[in-house]
Amino acid sequence: GAGVSQTPSNKVTEKGKYVELRCDPISGHTALYWYRQSLGQGPEFLIYFQGTGAADDSGLPNDRFFAVRPEGSVSTLKIQRTERGDSAVYLCASSGERGEAFFGQGTRLTVV
Amino acid sequence: GNSVTQMEGPVTLSEEAFLTINCTYTATGYPSLFWYVQYPGEGLQLLLKATKADDKGSNKGFEATYRKETTSFHLEKGSVQVSDSAVYFCALFETNSGYALNFGKGTSLLVTP
Numbered sequence: 769g770a771g772v773s774q775t776p777s778n779k780v781t782e783k784g785k786y787v788e789l790r791c792d793p794i795s796g797h798t799a800l801y802w803y804r805q806s807l808g809q810g811p812e813f814l815i816y817f818q819g820t821g822a823a824d825d826s827g828l829p830n831d832r833f834f835a836v837r838p839e840g841s842v843s844t845l846k847i848q849r850t851e852r853g854d855s856a857v858y859l860c861a862s863s864g865e866r867g868e869a870f871f872g873q874g875t876r877l878t879v880v
Numbered sequence: 881g882n883s884v885t886q887m888e889g890p891v892t893l894s895e896e897a898f899l900t901i902n903c904t905y906t907a908t909g910y911p912s913l914f915w916y917v918q919y920p921g922e923g924l925q926l927l928l929k930a931t932k933a934d935d936k937g938s939n940k941g942f943e944a945t946y947r948k949e950t951t952s953f954h955l956e957k958g959s960v961q962v963s964d965s966a967v968y969f970c971a972l973f974e975t976n977s978g979y980a981l982n983f984g985k986g987t988s989l990l991v992t993p
Binding site for chain 2: 772801803808809810811812813816824826827859861868869870871872873874
């Protein structure tokens with residue numbers, strides 16, 4: 769597609785529920801990143817995919833967070849047993865050239 | 881580990897004023913450096929980049945020079961416009977430390993008419 773697409777744009781969920789956030793990267797981009805941005809902060813790295821595999825998942829805060837990219841294109845970030853502290857904007861980016869990432873608009877997750 | 885430090889905002893300037901947003905970094909090797917911009921209600925966009933020492937990145941009147949001796953990548957613009965009001969993020973990329981872009985906390989810029 770023309771850009772990185774993230775769905776939904778907004779998600780409100782109850783504490784303890786499970787959520788999935790979707791990212792459609794730019795066609796042909798092999799690298800895909802997930803970041804989390806809290807209010808007034810810079811993006812915080814979560815996980816990086818090169819193709820189908822997670823090349824670096826060192827930013828995932830705990831085992832409630834998991835991400836997949838089964839066919840090397842669309843990725844899903846999964847959060848189990850959501851907590852209020854998970855509330856943030858979740859950003860996805862893809863890259864076709866080392867380091868030059870193109871970001872989606874983000875999914876604003878609110879856990880109530 | 882790698883990190884990026886930006887000057888704290890918010891920065892408020894009058895239209896046509898000169899802008900400098902400071903950015904310094906720590907890295908173990910030879911990173912690429914970036915400035916991203918986030919306009920109100922929009923996603924992050926790449927503004928400019930530099931991949932090696934002494935490179936100058938430029939775009940939309942903004943410039944930044946990769947200074948290895950001072951580990952800096954300060955963003956400058958000679959004459960800001962109201963439309964430049966946004967949050968600016970300095971970022972570093974180096975594969976030695978994984979594959980992540982490391983971002984600063986961001987500097988909010990408000991340009992008044």
